[in-house]
Amino acid sequence: VSPRAARLRPVPARLLTGDPLDVAPRLLNNLLVRGDRVVRIIEVEAYRGMEDPASHAYRGPTKRNATMFGPPGRLYVYFTYGMHWCANVVCRPEGVAGAVLLRAAAPIAGLETMWSARPAAKRERDLCNGPAKLCQALGVTGELDGADLLRPGGPISLCTDGMAPPPEPAFGPRVGISVAAEHPWRFWVAGDPNVSAGPRGSAPMSPGC
DNA sequence: CTTTGGATCGTCT
DNA sequence: GACGATCCAAAGG
Numbered sequence: 001v002s003p004r005a006a007r008l009r010p011v012p013a014r015l016l017t018g019d020p021l022d023v024a025p026r027l028l029n030n031l032l033v034r035g036d037r038v039v040r041i042i043e044v045e046a047y048r049g050m051e052d053p054a055s056h057a058y059r060g061p062t063k064r065n066a067t068m069f070g071p072p073g074r075l076y077v078y079f080t081y082g083m084h085w086c087a088n089v090v091c092r093p094e095g096v097a098g099a100v101l102l103r104a105a106a107p108i109a110g111l112e113t114m115w116s117a118r119p120a121a122k123r124e125r126d127l128c129n130g131p132a133k134l135c136q137a138l139g140v141t142g143e144l145d146g147a148d149l150l151r152p153g154g155p156i157s158l159c160t161d162g163m164a165p166p167p168e169p170a171f172g173p174r175v176g177i178s179v180a181a182e183h184p185w186r187f188w189v190a191g192d193p194n195v196s197a198g199p200r201g202s203a204p205m206s207p208g209c
Numbered sequence: 210c211t212t213t214g215g216a217t218c219g220t221c222t
Numbered sequence: 223g224a225c226g227a228t229c230c231a232a233a234g235g
Contacts, residue, residue, distance in 0.1 A: 045227070054227070064220065066231050081228050082217030088227085101227055120230065176227050 006161035008033065009013030010150055014127070016091050018071045020046035020098045023091040025187045027100055027158075034138045034156045039128055040163075041102060043195050045174045049097030054180040057097030067146045068097040075156060077135070077145040084132035085141050086156040089149060089158065103175070103186070104129045106194045107137070113145035114138075122141065130196045166190065 008031065010157035015026055015074040024046040032039050040085055047055040049068065054063045056078065067076040068090055093200045105128040107114055114137040121127050121137075128134045135141070138155065149158040172191040188195045201205050 056227075059221085062221075078227080079219060080226055082219075082226090086226075086227060130228070136229095165235050174227070178226085188227085 008159040008161055010128050010152055011158045013073055013150055016089060016150070018091060020048050020091055020100050021087070021185060024100045024185070025169045025171075026165050027089060027102075028169055028187060028189055029163045030165070031108065031159045032102070032105065032139070032156065034140065035110070035137055037113050038108040039105035039118075039134070039138065041105050042128075042192045043104035043186070045100050045101040045103055046185040047101060048185075049092065049099075052180060053193055054174065054177040055058060055097065055099075057065070061097075062135075064115050065097065069098050070094055070146065073148060073150040073158075075140075075144055075147045075149055077142055079142060080132075080165055085135040086131040086138050087135050087144070101131060103131045103135055104188070104194050104196045105134050105137075106192065125193045129194050130178065 011030055016023055024044045027041050027044050030041050032041065049055050049057040052058060057068045061069050064078060067074055070090060071094045072091050073171045074090045076090050077085055079085055086101065088099035088101045090099050107124060107127050117139055118127055118137050143155055147156050148154055149156060152158065166189050169187045171184045171187045173184055174186045
């Protein structure tokens, strides 16, 4: 991070609207702002709605996935494993499901708040290096399901400080799914220490490795 | 460093 | 009734 405060501006809505496969890598290096807490998005996965057997929206709209069928630029938050929250950016027009799962981020500001929100974290990179850890660090729960990420001054927003997404992000198979696991629809900033370790210690594999 | 098992409950079949 | 878009502590190399 640069020593002097960078100027933040909201991410343009058009960058968030489109095929999740295109939007996902574009979100890398953008910022999530949640009160005093700021993180940089380092790892994401694309979920392609009704065309994607691994998507919560595959079998059509339900009460849980309703936000995914809503307007783009909203946060889709879901509860899983009986104890964890995970968050997505909705990225298709209203009526069409599609979203990008936020899997990991780099802490930028508000570290004190994040440390208290994540007592289990030992190293700085443990604060946000997983989809549920990220939500815990930022205090994201079901209350934020449907929040408008493009509204400045909202409870949580998506901003840029001018850092472009990586021109050639690393990519590989999505983590933790039991169907459609063959597609390389996970994207991350190559070499960043905050990339999630993946389940059972399976190391991320970039195309260059 | 890696591997293992357990926690815990909303959602959809 | 089964199963998660997961995390963590503990134990072993």
